Amino acid sequence: MRARNFVSVIAAVGAGVALVSGCGQGGASGSSGDSKVIKIGTLHPMTGSNAGDGAQLQHGAELAVKKINDAGGIKALGGAKLELDAGDTKGTPDTGQSEAQRLVSDGAVALVGSYQSAVSANIAAVAERNKVPFVMDISGDDAILSHGYRYSFRLQPQNSRFGATAAQYIKDITKSKGRPVTKIAYLHEATAFGTGVYTAFKSEAQKLGLAMGPEITYDAASVSDLTTQIAKVKASGANILVVSGYYRDGVLAAKAVQTVKPKLDAVIGAADGAFDQPQFPTDAGSAANGYFDVNYHLNDKSAEAKAFADLYQAAYHDKARASAGFAYDSVRIIAAALERAGSKDPGKIRDAIAKTDLNPLSLSNGPVTFDEKGENTAGLPVLTQIQDGAPSVVYPDNLAAKTIVYPAPVQ
Structure with missing residues (x-):
């Protein structure tokens, strides 16, 4: 499945918020320096053999941003709107690393990604070095969180x-x-x-x-x-x-x-x-x-998960994979952290993410909570x-x- 231009997608679902979701295009639609805009960097394989999976993850993140912005943005920061700055990892660790550094340099206060574990391992190192939180939507390799990183968190269960x-x-x-x-x-x-x-x-x-x-x-x-x-x-x-x-x-x-x-x-x-x-x-x-x-699997008995699946179908004319729900929840986790922190400072956002208590779209053993390593203790295969x-x-x-x-x- 090819990623669709997000402007047309937003029109399809009746949104009035313009988001940056281009595959590795960089930039923030002229919003750099705008105190009412908060950038989140996304890192997924938008080209290459796993582009279909990357599109699903990117779309999940887009829908979360739309919902949050339509509900008034980040209220603790005066209604500031979220904006995605999308990086294309191309499914390779080196590209993922360079794209992560670009997004941080462009002002992203947090990162989401990246589907492939080898890519996420490099992104986690960039996040730690720059002290910017990284929420892994999909990446299972246990070793990623074995280095004592403070800024990386994993939503899915590990391998x-x-x-x-x-x-x-x-x-x-x-x-x-x-x-x-x-x-x-x-x-x-x-x-x-x-x-x-x-x-x-x-x-x-x-x-x-x-x-x-x-x-x-x-x-x-x-x-x-x-x-x-x-x-x-x-x-x-x-x-x-x-x-x-x-x-x-x-x-x-x-x-x-x-x-x-x-x-x-x-x-x-x-x-x-x-x-x-x-x-x-x-x-x-x-x-x-x-x-x-x-x-992992979307919770078929959850009204919120069903609403997400319906919205995804309407927006992208495709069925949502469970991975899209993890990307959606990753953005929600960052947005909730921004509300708790009341700040765009990445260090304060990191501390707020560590206190996450959020009901996910996927089947789980309870709300998402992260242990000292950054693992989601409620993940459920x-x-x-x-x-x-x-x-x-x-x-x-x-x-x-x-x-x-x-x-x-x-x-």
Whole structure:
């Protein structure tokens, strides 16, 4: 999905506020020095192989800014309006780093981003060096917050949570259904994201007595076909395939599984960027049927989350992914911090973010709160499954909207 010009989007949803959301264009529409404007820098892959995901995140941030500005802006600062200054990371760490420094130099009081963990690691270093708060909407690598940073905060659960939780859920489901695991093959993209989730999954799986088969990797940025990798899964004799990747390569994996037809009881994502998304059944077709994912998910029972999804659909003529909700919440967290701080000073904003107590759009264990490392203590991985052409939560039982279908063999 290509990012649309935000001026036309604002018109579509009836807004009267002009926001800067260009992909890496820089600047602030002539508002530099305007005390009634507060810049927030966004850093997402707006071009490259993950541009569709970057657009979702950027759009989520835009909608949050619109809502806040339409409600009167930051009241503690005399109704000052928020304005996005958008940076295009192009999905590369070096570009993310240089764009982050540009946004800070241009006056951004806080940063939001960035989808890829390797990129966010560099942005976090820039944020710390410049003492500007950075709220990570999507980026799971545990190592990012292992350096004692004070200015970086993560909204989504970290990779180790996803990996360990996925192993536990597989153990629970296969035991309850009386269909034991014979061997688990694991396919993942090869950066810190996929490798981190795999490492945590393998460690937990071994503790639980789950037999591990081959680890198969690929380059998400360049891969155009995954049939060779899925052929290795078939040859391994595994009855479960676990996948950790991004959206585009997740669709490729599903199509390859349908082509190669390994004898699987299930394909289960562990923080996979495709298998729980509303667009996945459309893009993967019948190959999507029955796919599971252990991931974050919008709270389908929340009136605010439903309103967000409806607004997103009206504005962008596309279904909102859960990641867009995290970007939306990241901007809300910064706006709430500005209200508490009553100041545009980044240090004071940072201290106010550390005291966040905000109900998110995603399923969670309570309001967003950050621990001393900057991790969201309420983040909650849930298990979804594609049923009747859409992802639904199926586990844990207390959050389930539908009953698990297992085994769910390739069709």
